[in-house]
Amino acid sequence: MLAQIDTKWILLIEIVYVLIVIGVCIRIIYDTRAVSKALAYVLFAVFVPVVGVIFYFSFGINYRKRKIYSKKLMVDEKLAKRFREKIAEADRNVYASHNPSIIQNKDLYQLLFNEKTGRNPLVPNNKVTLLKNGEALFPELIQALKEAQSHIHIEFYIYEDDAIGNTIKDVLIEKARQGVEIRFMYDDFGSRSIRKTIVKELRKSNIAAFPFYKIRLMPVANRINYRNHRKIVIIDGKTSFIGGINVSDRYINTGKNKVYWRDTHIRIDGPATYSLQRVFLSDWNFSSGESLGIDSTYFPLYPFNKKATANMQVVSSGPDSDLPNILYTVIKAISLAKQEILLTTPYYIPDEALQETLIIAALSGIEVKLLVPKESDSKIVNLACRAYFENLLRAGVRIFLYEKGFIHSKTFVVDRTLASVGTANLDLRSFDLNFEVATVIYDENIAQQLATHFDEDCQTATEIQPQEWFKRSKSIKVTERLVRLISPFM
Structure with missing residues (x-):
């Protein structure tokens, strides 16, 4: 008799839990903008019982519209x-x-002056x-x-x-x-x-x-x-x-x-x-x-x-903004480049759109350079960042690993006429979770100064040689790809 009661309670708990998981999955699909991130949360909720659901409610709920x-x-x-x-x-x-900087980048100005991205004036x-x-x-x-x-x-x-x-x-x-x-x-x-x-x-x-x-x-x-x-x-x-x-x-x-x-x-x-x-x-x-x-x-x-x-122009983004405005700023600036793109970030964990935009730019004959630390302040983040390098290298992006210390700058320079200095890293957390702010500077003098700083920093960095990078051991590559699977949570 007691065994039957226990079985019924267990069955009831299982049914309730399944309904909760289904509800969580529906919410994830409805509420999460990035497909890769949504898929990661769904798989975690389904295949890691209880812990996956608790993790989503703790870290994954999108408060952007709350x-x-x-x-x-x-x-x-x-x-x-x-x-x-x-x-x-x-x-x-x-x-x-x-x-000339405004003329060349007028589409970026119009993007940031759009009502939906904050009506950011050009002053x-x-x-x-x-x-x-x-x-x-x-x-x-x-x-x-x-x-x-x-x-x-x-x-x-x-x-x-x-x-x-x-x-x-x-x-x-x-x-x-x-x-x-x-x-x-x-x-x-x-x-x-x-x-x-x-x-x-x-x-x-x-x-x-x-x-x-x-x-x-x-x-x-x-x-x-x-x-x-x-x-x-x-x-x-x-x-x-x-x-x-x-x-x-x-x-x-x-x-x-x-x-x-x-x-x-x-x-x-x-x-x-x-x-x-x-x-x-x-x-x-x-x-x-x-x-x-x-x-x-x-x-x-x-x-x-x-x-x-x-x-x-000054652009801000965060859970209180309808769109990832700073991400859109970076992508648009890259798409407007004619000759050169210089990017500096301590963490490179991009979404698919940013990764593909850089690849397209490099394949189009534009010189794309990415400067990141050789060693991050987190080993797991370091592995996640490196998991994105191979596709960039195959497209012709030049990647430099800063060796003098830890580089924490968040800047980009386009064609040495447009520049940005801000607080956002090139990672999912900065684009989607944190409150961030960045400046967009339409000035050749400032852009040239930042480009000079970039060139100087590259002198104390080691450029990744694609063929050597591709020959790394399979165990390293597999580890990086496994860590990449959880990059949406970082």
Whole structure:
């Protein structure tokens, strides 16, 4: 009798579990944009009982259309309208100019100015300063912070409780004493070490400090999965910083570092700061519950500097955007190339569209160069990245493995007339899960400078020789391909 009851309960549990798996599979198919990623989750849910379902609910649910990310920037409608009109006029004037970079890449401009990709304006008269590594960035940043008069807005993925982190903290506290309005936003996962130290000190000094999307017990894994990877500093609404460098001593090469850290940041003096300001305020309102809007405090009238010639667009993407805007930006820029494409990324785990776009470009006679670290900071990620190399090499893409240290830059240069510096890696996480931001710079001078940096970095790298790469042992190739199967989860 008891055996019959136990059998019935087991059968009932099995039926319920099968129904749950079917429901999960339907949700995966409906909710996941990338076919390869959907297939990976379906197979995992079906063939790894219980664990596969739990894993999907923890890491795989697509929050892109969920209400939790629908909180938008609250603005005064009249001011917002005036702002849009002002930007639109500047945008039309720049687009109507005879800048060769804009003419060659007009389709990219139109893509980013589309309503569905964020209506990102093209703004002129920006002075862009390239900052190579932390030892160039931090002195420049600290001096700019000290000169702030109105407000300072800071947003970082990683902010550590170390020498440089405390130096910047002390500057912020001093500026707050002088009456400067300061907002400090940090990712609750990437900057978890400062919650009980630096954050408390800032708050004691009446500085507003908030984590982005605070990690709570439920659902902890999914909150960890969707992180703010942006690195933005805005000063007085006129000067801004953006790039790959976080606030940490390891980004400063003193000669005592265990690993040489190669990274790229830029300083912007000009109206492109408006676009970064909008990104920051949107993130801030979401995190803090405030409703800061577009007004003259944060968007001051900026005297256009005719000597500053860089034309720029700023594009952001994340779970709150309908489309993977930065991925589309990279793909479109590659498709517009006529002669050369230079890509630098610490992690190369592309989706099918990006991989095929690079292959098509190389097969079309365009010189495509990809610069990545020889050794990643994760062995499993390193294996996943290398699994994508063979098809690129067979198409003629030249791949360089950086050996001097770890290269963390996120840049591309097209035909030495168009360039981009941002926070997004060329991987699935940056394109689909993280909150990211990137600049698109229509300026031959900046593009040439970045290309020169690329050429210099390649001098301390080893180029993969295709025939030697193809001869590697089968065990290595099989291992890489097995790891590649789980790359959608990375």
